Amino acid sequence: MSQKNALYSQSGGVTAVINATACGVIQTANAHDEIATVYAARNGILGALREELIDTSLEDPADIAALMHTPGGGFGSCRYKLKSLEENKAEYERLIEVFKAHDIGYFFYNGGGDSSDTAFKVSQIGDALGYHVNCVGIPKTIDNDLPVTDTCPGFGSVAKYVAVSMMEASLDVESMAETSTKVFVMEVMGRHAGWIAAAGGLAGRNHDEPPQIILFPEVAFDQEAFLARVKESVENYGYCSIVVSEGVKWPDGRFLSDAGTRDAFGHAQLGGCAPVIANMVKENLGYKYHWAVLDYLQRSARHLASQTDLDQAYAVGKAAVEYAVAGKNSVMPVIERLADKPYEWRISEAQLGDMANVEKMMPEDFITDDGFGITEACRTYLEPLIQGEAYPPYKDGLPQYVRMKNQLADKVLPAFEK
C-alpha cells in the first residue's frame, strides 16, 4: 500500500471542542496504514503557506488523547481567508507546492463557512496543477450557521453554557430583586444569526422563568415593545432576565452596540450591547440593573461541554479520515438528525461545493411572534444538542488542559512571500 502523509489545519475562531476533532483526525489517521505522518499546520492555513508543519507523531499519545478535554486550538488557528483563485492563484500554488514537498495526500480543513470555500477550492486546484490531494472539510463553528449539517461542532457546548449561565444568574437576581437588581442583561455572541441567543431560551419554559426576553439579530429592535415587556416582567415576576445577541440592530440597520459612545476624552468607546440595553432600562424605567458579557468564555468553557457536542466533534474528525482514505475528495462529514427525542444522529457525507458560502439562519418559526422568545420547534431542535456533561479531569482544583509540544518538521522550500 502506498503511504501518504496527512495535513490537518484548524481555521477561524476556536471552540471548546475543536481539539476533540483534531484528536479524532489524528487517532484515526494513526490507525490507518494509508497514512504515514499526520502534520498539523501551525496557526492554521498560514502555517501551511509558511511550511510550518507540526509533526504530531512527536507528541505523546496521551497528550493527543488529552486534546479531547482541552479547549482552544491546540495547534493554533488564524483568521485568514485565502483570496479567490483569480485574485491570488499564487497562494493555492504554494499550498500544492508544500503538499508536494511533504508528500501530503490528505488535507483536512476544520472550520466554518469560509473554510468550506477554501477547502473546496483546494480540492479543485490540485488536479489542475497535476498533484492530487484528497481534500476533506470538517465542520466547526459556534455560530451554528453551516448549511446541510444538523448542527456544527462547537455550538452545542456554547448552547449549554449559555443556558446554564442564564439559569444560575437568574436564580441570583430573583432571590434579591425586591431590594436590589431587577433587570439582568447577558450578552452572547452571534453577529448574524441568533442561534446562541436562542440557546439562552432553554433556561426556562414559561413567562415566569428566565429569560423573560431574548433579543435576536434577526428581529429589528423595537424599543417601545422591549421596555413594555421589561416593565411587565418586573411587575409580574419581580425581575427581568434578558439575553441579548451582540448582533441586535435598530430598525435602520445600525448595531445597538455601535452606540456612538464616547469617553471623557472624546474617544469612541466600542463594544457591548449589554450596557446599552441596561442603560436604556435605567433611563426609561429606573430599575437597578446588572449586565454580563460572556465573550470568549462562552466558546472556551470546556468545563461545561455538552457530551453530545463532544461526541460529534470527535466523530466528524474520524469520518473525515475515513472518507479521505476511501479516496473521497471535496466532501465534508456532516451530522444528520434521525430523531429528535431521544436524539439519534449519524455522520453523513456532504459535498463541499454545497457547503461553501451559505449561511444557515434561524428559521422564522423558531422565534415567537412577539420576537422575544423561542418556539417549541426551536426547543425541539436545540434540546438534544446540550445533552450530557463531558467534564475534563482536574488536578489541584483546576482542569488538566494539555499543551502540545508543537515541534515543526524541517522546511525544504524557500520562504513564502505573500
Add this chain to the structure above:
Amino acid sequence: MSQKNALYSQSGGVTAVINATACGVIQTANAHDEIATVYAARNGILGALREELIDTSLEDPADIAALMHTPGGGFGSCRYKLKSLEENKAEYERLIEVFKAHDIGYFFYNGGGDSSDTAFKVSQIGDALGYHVNCVGIPKTIDNDLPVTDTCPGFGSVAKYVAVSMMEASLDVESMAETSTKVFVMEVMGRHAGWIAAAGGLAGRNHDEPPQIILFPEVAFDQEAFLARVKESVENYGYCSIVVSEGVKWPDGRFLSDAGTRDAFGHAQLGGCAPVIANMVKENLGYKYHWAVLDYLQRSARHLASQTDLDQAYAVGKAAVEYAVAGKNSVMPVIERLADKPYEWRISEAQLGDMANVEKMMPEDFITDDGFGITEACRTYLEPLIQGEAYPPYKDGLPQYVRMKNQLADKVLPAFEK
C-alpha cells in the same frame, strides 16, 4: 425538654453555596429535639420584620437536600441594613416581637460584615427587652473580607470559577493571537478587596502563563507601567490576558469604571472597567482586544462549585445550630485553617462582637512588588479553597436546581410600618 422554634435568614448578596448553609441549618435543626419548627425569613431580614416566615417543615425533605446544589437564595435575600439601636430601636423591638409571637428561641443570620453587626445587636437586645434568643451569625460572602475566619463560604467557588474561566479564555486567545485578538480583559467583582482578582492568578504560575496582569483595587492604577507590561507580554508571548477588579482606582482615588463616559445622547454610561482598560490598550498600543464582564455569573456558577467551599458552607450551618442548642449566644462558627497542604480545617467559635464591621483586606505580601501578580504566599492561601468539583445533578442537559414552595406561616401580629 422545652422546644423552641428557629428562624434562619439570608442576608445581602447570595452565592453559589449559601443554600448549602441553609441546608446545613435546616437538616441539623430537624435532627435536634430542642428545635420544633425551622422558619426562614422571606427575602431576608425584611421578611422577619414583616412577619413573613416561611415554614420549612412544609417543604419536601428532598427539596431541602437539593438546596445543596442550588445557587441563589432559596428563601430570598435582601440588601437592608438595620439602623443603629439609637436611630431605629423600633426595628429591633419589632424583631423581638416577631420572635416572641412565633416562639423563636434560635436566630441564625447568614451574611457578611453588616450582618454580623446586625446579629450582634439582636443578640444584645433580646435580654434587654426581656425575651432571650440565642443569636448565631453564619459567615457568607464572595468578597472573602470577614475577619477571624480563614475564608468565607461562597468565595472558594467564585475563586475556582474565575481561575478556570481565565485558563480557558486564555487558551482561546493564545491559539489565535497571531491574526486576531492579542489582549483579553476579564472583569471580576471585588470593589474594596482584591481577593477575587487574586484568584484569577491561580490560572497560571509563570509570566508566560495567564493572567500576565492582575489589576487589584489595593494598587493605584499606573497607566504607564500597565501599558509597558501589556506590550512586553504581547511581544514575548504573543498575547496578554488581564484580570481586572471592578474596584481598580486611579491614583487620585476615582474608580476606573467611572470613566465619565457618555452615549450619543449625552447620557452617562455606567459600569465596566474592562471596556475602559481594553480601549486604553487599543488607543495606546493598537492591539485588537476582547473583554468579558463576569458579573453575577461568577457568584452563581454552582455548576463549577468548589467541593471545599461547599463542605464549609454546610459545616458552618450545622455548627451554628449546634452552638445555638448548646445555649450559645452572640457567636459565629468560623473556619480555622490547621494546615495548608494537604488543607486541614475545622470549625471554631468566634464572638460576633469581634466580627462586626471589620473588613479583612489582602495582606501586602500577597501581591507581587510590581503590583501585577500574586505571590507564593497568596497561592498557598488560595489553592486549598478551590479543591474538588461539586457538580449538581443534571436532567435533559440542564442542572436540576430546586425551587422552594416558600409557604408562609400565619401572621399573628399587626403589619409593621417601617
